[in-house]
Amino acid sequence: MAKLLRGLTWMQRRRKSSKLVHPSVKVQRFYTNDTKTVDPKEVEFFGSEANNWWREPNILLAMNQTRVPLIRDAFMHHHIAGDVAQSRQLDGISILDVGCGGGILSEALVRLGATVTGIDAASGMVEAAKQHASVDPSLHDRLRYLNTTSSDLVLTEAERFDGVVSSEVVEHVSDLEGFLGDCVRLTKPGGSIFITTINRTWAAYVLTIALGEWLGPVPRGTHRYQKFVAPERLKQILQENNCETKFLRGQMYNILTNKWSWISNTSISYALHAIKT
């Protein structure tokens, strides 16, 4: 059944599945019993997007232009002393990429010298990420992918990572507080947490869903407005988990030039860096 459904578009699948399965039945398509923070519909959607994950031109690949320098500079500033203009700047730093997808961010961080663990609840994504990384000699060590969730990983690897990144993920989870709590628990004390996501404003709705999905390159059904998170809420939850926000800035995508850039306005897309005390 899963194989059959995977071949159809998201809209068709939705129509089809509503005929065959009663909506009250919760469908689980992955091995873990955890349904707390992970939304199964999201997992299924992203599993089917795995094949297209690395196709260029690519918004997420372009987002590395802002989020990789943010992560790199945050570590250089707070954790390591050294010149940015050197190779392997993040040597010795361990980073967890939660919701790594096809590994777009993970691979970039490995190339900067970090030891990266990428986790994703969708097994299709993890397979795509492993396959993509397997052919690149610069990624053969210091990178591993796991098909698991943050709440499962906390049980075995709490406080193991210098940095936890969750980029374009918090707008897809079902229990935000639980998810952020897991992320903080996975971070070492004094470690860094990085989040990039979309703000819960009408401007964000217009740009990311109306323009982005209906008219633009983002696959339909990627985002749902109800799940967008305002930065104040994120800061508050992190504060409750003893994390101090050090950086909060908006970023903007220019579709004509395929470039992301920092802006002061956080009303659409933004990035946040917090340090666990």
Add this chain to the structure above:
Amino acid sequence: MQNFFLITANMMALSGLQHCGILTARAFSSSPTAPFSVLHHLRPISSSKKIVCTCHQKQISPRQQLSTDGPSGSDTAFYDVVIVGGGMAGGALACALGNEAVLADKKILLLDRAKRPSKLTRENLGSDYSNRVCALNSQSKKLLSEIGAWSAIENLRCKPFHRMQVWDACSDSMITFNHPDLVQELAYIVENDVTVSALTEQLNTLHNVEVKYETGLSNLKLPMVGRMDQNSWVNLTLKDRSNVTTRLVVGADGANSEIRKYGGFGVTRWTYDQSAVVATLHLAEETENHVAWQRFLPTGPIAMLPLNGSQSSLVWSTSHEAAKKLVLMSDDDFVEAVNHAFWDDSHHVASLDVVSQIFGDFLKVLQPDDSSSVRQLPPSVSGIQTGSRAKFPLGLGHAMHYVKPRIALVGDAAHRVHPLAGQGINLGFGDVVCLKEVIVQSALRGEDLGSIGSLTEYETQRQRHVVPVMMVIDALKRLYSTTNPAAVFARSLGLQATNALKPLKEALIGSASR
């Protein structure tokens, strides 16, 4: 030569430039998915010119194919960047990349078909000069200094010049360029062998750059885009049957670039009905020789570039027949021909002299007279270095795109210009600076170096600079190839006016030094 091709604001010839194939939409918008310009299919004005537009032609090599093989063997060496072509542009790029601390963990390979150049020293240089020289502007000097090759060039030999005089054979109009009080140099005349030797010396010191000499390319497999497996790298098969895989292959292999052909890059090119004759001249008397001279004859420009107090290098662009004669005639006849070209006034249009005299007086009212508007006389030639005469055909070439996934072009492989403005190698070094910067920024973000997203930035920036320069050089060549009185009139008065406008000349010098 400095950028005097921006001399006249009234370049009527520009409107005659219908070879718009060198303009692409991508030059003026940085969209990676911008469509090809539709203008490149326009017909040329004159049917005697050969225009070749190969933007949609099939791949040249029948053996070149998209690979469908499985993963390549473990004996295939993997490099981050492979540069094909060990000339000045390729060597400079290899040095520039090898010098960057950010790229210290990357593996770079430079492939050159020629033998390893022997190391030049002051002693083994001798007193003879090579007939192939270039005028390196301040940006090129800056690049070579940064990569540590400039001191070697200065130790060998180079000649700075402080002033340049350009004038017309058909009138008295002229323009001179110099920095105030002749303090700063305009450019440096350096023999190509000296530049290459300095770069080779520098390459030997770089631990992450490997150089393979006498290695040609027998095949190149383009990457498969959209999949990520062993076939998504570029695979090069060398003449010694070994294989090399890389993320990014850079074509620095000259105007007849193999990499450009393998990559299926469309190119707009045409041949000029001119060949350039080069030689090393002995001057009649020893002088400071810090002035570069260029005279526009109707058959083409003749230029004398200083090498030392008593020798200069000649670059004379003329018709193919005249070039053949010049190369075959005796040394004495050749010297006679050169002097005649610089001194003969038979092409002067008499009526124009009167008008330009009046115009000159008018300009003197607006702009006070200063030393730069004084006409100097070029040195006369007394002899020629034996065996230094050679000729080569001239043409224009421009690749529609400079980058494709995992392939980039630099130097003459991307753009080939007429030598009248001395910009060829300077444009090439400009490419090197830009591509190095793009690769460094890419590495700072942990990117896969050959990914098209970052490479298009290089293409955008360079095309924005190169395309206008090429258009103006081509326009100048056409404008000064005619004896049509109207054109002569317009260009002479335009030249005179530009010569009088100091701010404009300073802007021209500035833009040519970039």
